[in-house]
Amino acid sequence: MISSLLQRSHHAVRNITKVARVTSASRSASRYYTSSSQSSSRQPLGSRSLMLAVATGTITLALLTRPVLADSGVDVEKEQQEDIDGVVSGAKGSKKQREQSDVDIAEDLREKYGSNAELHGEYLSLIEVARHNLSQDAWVVVEGKVFDVSDFHKYHPGGSAIIVANAGRDVTELSKPVHPPRTLENNLPPESFKGYVNPKEVAASAAAVKAEQDRVANARLKLPPPETMLGLDEIEESAKSFLSPRVTNYYSASSLDGYSTADNRNAFRKCRLLPRIMKNVNTVAPQTTIFGIPSALPIYVSPSSNALLGHPDGELNITRGAAKTGIVQGVSAAASFPLEEILDEKDRMDEAIGEKMGLVYQVYLQKDRSKHEAQVREAVERGCQALLLTVDSNVGDLRQSTEKLKGTTGDLEPGRRMEPFTDPPGYHDPTQEWEDLAKLKELASGVPIYLKGVCHIDDVRKAKEAGLAGCIFSNHGGRQLDQARTGFDSLRQVYYEDPNLCKEIELYIDGGVRRGSDVLQALAFGARGVGLGRPFLYAQAAYGEQGVIRTVRILENEILNAMRLMGVTTIEEIKPSMVECLQEIWK
Ligand SMILES: Cc1cc2nc3c(=O)[nH]c(=O)nc-3n(C[C@H](O)[C@H](O)[C@H](O)COP(=O)(O)O)c2cc1C
Numbered sequence: 001m002i003s004s005l006l007q008r009s010h011h012a013v014r015n016i017t018k019v020a021r022v023t024s025a026s027r028s029a030s031r032y033y034t035s036s037s038q039s040s041s042r043q044p045l046g047s048r049s050l051m052l053a054v055a056t057g058t059i060t061l062a063l064l065t066r067p068v069l070a071d072s073g074v075d076v077e078k079e080q081q082e083d084i085d086g087v088v089s090g091a092k093g094s095k096k097q098r099e100q101s102d103v104d105i106a107e108d109l110r111e112k113y114g115s116n117a118e119l120h121g122e123y124l125s126l127i128e129v130a131r132h133n134l135s136q137d138a139w140v141v142v143e144g145k146v147f148d149v150s151d152f153h154k155y156h157p158g159g160s161a162i163i164v165a166n167a168g169r170d171v172t173e174l175s176k177p178v179h180p181p182r183t184l185e186n187n188l189p190p191e192s193f194k195g196y197v198n199p200k201e202v203a204a205s206a207a208a209v210k211a212e213q214d215r216v217a218n219a220r221l222k223l224p225p226p227e228t229m230l231g232l233d234e235i236e237e238s239a240k241s242f243l244s245p246r247v248t249n250y251y252s253a254s255s256l257d258g259y260s261t262a263d264n265r266n267a268f269r270k271c272r273l274l275p276r277i278m279k280n281v282n283t284v285a286p287q288t289t290i291f292g293i294p295s296a297l298p299i300y301v302s303p304s305s306n307a308l309l310g311h312p313d314g315e316l317n318i319t320r321g322a323a324k325t326g327i328v329q330g331v332s333a334a335a336s337f338p339l340e341e342i343l344d345e346k347d348r349m350d351e352a353i354g355e356k357m358g359l360v361y362q363v364y365l366q367k368d369r370s371k372h373e374a375q376v377r378e379a380v381e382r383g384c385q386a387l388l389l390t391v392d393s394n395v396g397d398l399r400q401s402t403e404k405l406k407g408t409t410g411d412l413e414p415g416r417r418m419e420p421f422t423d424p425p426g427y428h429d430p431t432q433e434w435e436d437l438a439k440l441k442e443l444a445s446g447v448p449i450y451l452k453g454v455c456h457i458d459d460v461r462k463a464k465e466a467g468l469a470g471c472i473f474s475n476h477g478g479r480q481l482d483q484a485r486t487g488f489d490s491l492r493q494v495y496y497e498d499p500n501l502c503k504e505i506e507l508y509i510d511g512g513v514r515r516g517s518d519v520l521q522a523l524a525f526g527a528r529g530v531g532l533g534r535p536f537l538y539a540q541a542a543y544g545e546q547g548v549i550r551t552v553r554i555l556e557n558e559i560l561n562a563m564r565l566m567g568v569t570t571i572e573e574i575k576p577s578m579v580e581c582l583q584e585i586w587k
Contacts, residue, residue, distance in 0.1 A: 123195070123196055123197055123198045123201075124146050124194060124195040124196065124197050125197070125198075125201070126141075126170075126197055126201050126202070126205050127407070129141055129146055129168055129169070129197065130168040130169070131168065131406065132148070132150075132167060132168050133167040133168025133169070133309075134164075134167060134305065134306050134309075134334065134336070135150075135153070135164045135167070135305075135306065135308075135334060135335065135336045135337075135338075136150060136305075136334050136427075137150055137167075138150045138153055138163060138164060138167035138168070139167065139168060139194060140163065140166060140167060140168075140169065140170070140171045140184075141169065141170040141171065141172065141197055141202060142170075142171055142172050142184050142185065143172050144172075144196055144197055144199050144202055145185065145193060145195075145196055145197075146193070146194040146195050146196065146197060147184065147185070147188055147192045147193055147194065148191075148192045148194055149163055149167070149184075149188070149192065152187075152188055152192065153167075153338075164308055164336045164337070165308050165312055165336075166209075169205065169206075169209050170197075170202050170205050170206045170209065172202070172206065212244065215242075216242060216243070216244070219241070219242030220242060220542070223238050223241075223242070223542060223543070224238070226542075226543040226546045226547055226549075226550040227550065229550055229554070230554065231514075231515075231554060232514045232515075232532075232535045232539075232551060232554060232555070233514060235535070235538055235539050235542055235543070235547060235550065235551060236534065236535065236538040236539075238538075238542045238543075239310065239538040239539070239541040239542035240538070243310060243541060245405070246309075246405070247309045247310055247541070249401060249402055249405055250306065250309060250402070251309075251310065251534055251537050251538060251541075252534070253399040253401050253402045253479065254399065254401075254477070254478040254479055254482065255397050255398050255399055255400075255478060255479055255480060255481065255482040256398055256399075256400060256482035257482055258478055258482065259478070259482050259483050260475045260478035260481070260482050260483055260484050260485075260486065260511075261477060261478025261479075261512075262478070263478070263485075263486045263489075263512075264475070264477065264478060264486045264487070264488075264511035264512025265512040265514065266512075267486040267487075267488040267489050267511075267512060268488060268512065268513075268515070268517070268518040268521055270581055270582045271521050271579050271580065271581045271582065272579070272580050272581075272582065273517065273520070273521070273562075273566060273578060273579060273580075274577070274578050274579065274580055275565055275566045275567050275578070276566065276567035276568070276578070277567060278567075279567035279568070279569070280569075281563065281564040281567060281568070281569055283569060284560055284563045284564060284568070284569045284570070285569065285570050285571075286298060286556070286559050286560060286563065286571065288528060288529060288571050289528070290327075290328045290358065290508075290528065290529040291328060291358070291360050291385060291386040291388075291448065291450060291469070291470075291506075292385065292386060292448055292469070293328050293358035293360075293385050293386070294326075294358070295326065295327055295328055295358060295529065296325060296326030296327060296552075296556075297325075297326075297327055297552070297555065297556055297559060298519055298523055298527075298528070298529040298530065298559070298571060299327060299513075299519060299529060299530055299531070299532060299552075299555055299559075300327055300328040300329070300330060300358075300360075300508075300529055300530075300531050300532075301318055301322055301327065301328065301329045301330050301531070301532065301533075301536045301548075302330050302474075302477075302510045302531030302532055302533040302536075303330035303331055303332035303333075303335075303360075303361075303362035303388060303390075303452075303533075304332055304477075304533040304534070304536070304537050305332045305333075305334035305335060305336070306332075306334065306335070306336045307335065307336055307537055307540055307541075308336030308337065309336070309541075310537060310538070310540060310541025310542075311540050311541050311544055313540070313544055313545070314335075314336045314337055314540070315331065315332075315335045315336060315337045315342050316337060316341070316342065316345045317540035317544045317545045317547070317548055318536055318540055318548055319342055319345045319346050319349060319357070319359070320345065320349060320545040320548070321536075321539075321540070321545045321546075321547070321548020321549045321551075321552065322357060322358075322359075322548065322552075323346065323349035323350070323353055323357035324349070324353070324545075324549055325548075325549055325552040325553070325556075326357075327358070327552055328357075328358035328359065328360060329346075329357070329358065329359050329360070330360050330361075330362055330388060330531065331359060331360070331361050331362065331384075332362050333361070333362050333363050333364050333372070333375060333390075339361065339375070339378055339379060339382070339384075340378070340382070342359075343359070343382045343383075343384075346359050358385055359384055359385060360384055360385055360386040360387065360388055360450075361375070361376075361379035361384040361386075361387055361388070362387075362388040362389075362390055362452065363375055363376055363379075363387060363388070363389055363390070364389075364390050364393055364427075364428055364429075365389070365394075365428070365429040365432040365436060365440075366427050366428065366429055367427055367428070367429045367430075368427070369429070371427075373439075373443060376440065376443045376444060377443060379447075380443065380444055380445055380447050384447065385447070385448075386447060386448045386449070386450060386469070387440075387444055387447055387448070387449045387450070388449075388450050388451075388452045388472065389437075389440065389449055389450070389451055389452065390452045390453050390476075391432070391451050391452065391453045391454065392452070392453025392454075392455075392474065392475065392476050392480045392481065392484070393428050393453065393476065393480055394428055394429065394430050394432050395424045395426060395428055395430055396424075396425070396426040396428060397479055397480055398482075399479065434462060434466060437449070437466050437468070441466075441467065448468075448469035448470075449468050449469060450468065450469055450470045450471065450472055450506070450508070451463050451468060451470075451471045451472065452471075452472040452474055453472065453474050453475070453476055453480070454471040454472060454473055454474070454490070455473065455475070455484055455485050455490050456490075457493070457494045457497050457498065457501070459471070460494060460501060460505060460507070461501075463505065464501075464504060464505045468505070469505070469506055470505050470506030470507060470508065470528075471505065471506075471507055471508070472487070472507075472508040472509065472510060472531065473487035473488070473490035473491050473494075473507065473508070473509045473510075473527075474487045474509065474510045474511055474531070475487065475511055476511075477510070477511055477533050477534065478511070486511055486512065487509035487510050487511040487512075488509050488511070488512070488518075488521065488522055488525075490509070491507060491509050491522060491525050491526065491527055492525050492581065494507070495525040495526050495576060499526070499576075501526075502525075502526030502527070502528075503526075506528050507526055507527050507528060508527055508528055508529050508530065508531060509522050509527050509530050509531070510530060510531030510532065510533060511533075513530045513531070513532050514532075514535065515558055516555055516556075516557070516558025516559035516560070516561065516562045517558065517562045518530070519555070519558075519559055519562075520559065520562050520563065520566065520574055521579050523571055523574045524574045524575060524576050524578055524579045525576055525579070526576075532551075532555075535551055536548060536551060539551040566578060
């Protein structure tokens with residue numbers, strides 16, 4: 001059965017993925033062999049298994065992109081509910097666990113129980129495994145054993161996507177046609193082994209995963225065509241109509257009470273436009289430069305992690321859609337595809353279109369500085385045109401809706417904690433300071449740096465003094481500090497306090513932008529452009545690359561319409577006096 005499925009799947013996606021996959025697989029594989037940062041205990045792949053893996057990488061990806069099990073008899077709804085646990089945004093415990101990777105769990109278990117660990121009740125639950133389902137925190141189950149493949153997937157000869165798409169799950173059946181038995185295990189450092197899962201649980205889960213993939217692929221086929229979508233919210237609703245609760249929750253979740261997320265939308269509703277009349281608006285020009293890159297519209301894709309959760313092509317959909325519409329793509333440090341694969345896709349698009357698309361890379365400062373430094377080096381070497389340093393995330397988030405769904409429980413430990421608290425969990429660097437920018441600038445070697453997640457005017461001034469190219473006013477879509485001021489309100493406040501600042505340093509906003517008129521309001525107060533996060537995630541989830549294109553076309557139509565109705569023909573003509581904010585009227 002598997003071989004006929006493979007054949008069907010292979011034909012379906014052959015043209016779009018084959019060359020790409022093999023090229024990128026070869027590059028990933030060669031990096032895997034040569035990278036000096038690899039653990040010394042890591043063994044190179046045997047040449048036979050490597051060739052097999054490279055040759056069949058396309059097939060494995062195809063398997064993911066097609067329905068694989070028509071009628072498994074599995075309770076999909078129940079599985080989806082359990083699957084919610086796989087949201088890694090809050091998988092702080094797992095990060096901590098990984099930091100202790102020198103503790104060789106494998107040896108420990110083997111020493112204690114030999115190969116019969118399961119008889120002693122030392123199982124890892126699949127719920128726990130499912131928590132590690134994102135690119136930066138990926139566990140998989142192979143033949144009852146749990147492995148941490150967070151680093152390995154980037155070097156997987158068959159491509160990273162196949163692993164990331166199945167992170168948190170049992171991949172035994174998927175890997176069988178590709179790998180001789182135990183290939184994966186033999187090529188991982190010993191500390192990657194996390195433990196065993198109950199074989200009965202594994203069988204049930206594998207069937208449920210396949211059934212869920214089947215359901216999603218079928219549901220996507222039944223959506224109304226993308227050209228019938230007239231607004232961004234409509235596309236989001238389409239995506240939510242079939243995405244599993246865990247994916248919808250991951251994309252939509254906010255910190256704590258979600259005030260900032262709600263405020264982001266409402267910020268634009270507080271303002272009214274004052275159009276100027278009797279102007280010739282036959283020709284309008286919405287083009288501008290974003291992060292120094294020519295852009296067809298004053299919008300860009302704000303970097304958002306894990307697009308693959310919504311669609312098997314994930315960020316690659318966004319690369320294709322952005323290239324074909326002439327807007328800039330922001331790639332997240334926690335993207336589900338490695339930067340290398342996204343840049344390979346960009347190269348292909350540049351060649352096909354005959355023009356270079358705009359692509360900028362987002363980074364976080366991490367506790368292990370070698371990690372973000374390596375990311376910056378790679379981004380700069382491969383020609384990313386700007387770096388966005390996200391500064392609103394010096395610690396992780398508190399998304400309680402997600403934690404609740406995951407069944408996370410809290411601390412009941414008694415104790416009078418009178419000492420200062422230190423060392424918060426997670427990989428973000430809580431010690432980050434302005435001084436750290438010097439090193440980043442050095443690594444960037446002239447590539448402009450923008451701070452993402454700025455709120456206060458004093459920080460804009462400091463960024464200017466530090467020689468940065470600009471700031472993005474943002475509260476991270478309401479996913480970090482709840483009640484942080486909205487990007488749009490920060491921009492307005494800065495404009496009122498120092499109207500010339502936007503001439504001295506580039507300013508952008510993101511958060512809650514869903515209409516062309518929202519874009520115009522931000523431009524009026526001096527923003528060069530606005531970023532959108534969730535709309536592009538949902539658009540690619542529902543319609544792949546076409547969803548991204550449709551989203552841009554909708555915004556283009558709305559921006560052009562609003563410009564004409566406002567009586568302006570260029571972005572420079574949009575002035576603060578054309579926007580009245582109700583809050584000010586009531587003062
Ligand atoms: C699911 C999701 C993942 C995100 N991941 C990142 C990230 O990895 N890095 C980052 O700087 N911002 C990230 N963001 C924030 C976005 O870049 C952007 O600031 C926010 O989504 C804007 O709000 P909007 O979704 O209302 O457009 C993420 C947002 C969402 C919704």
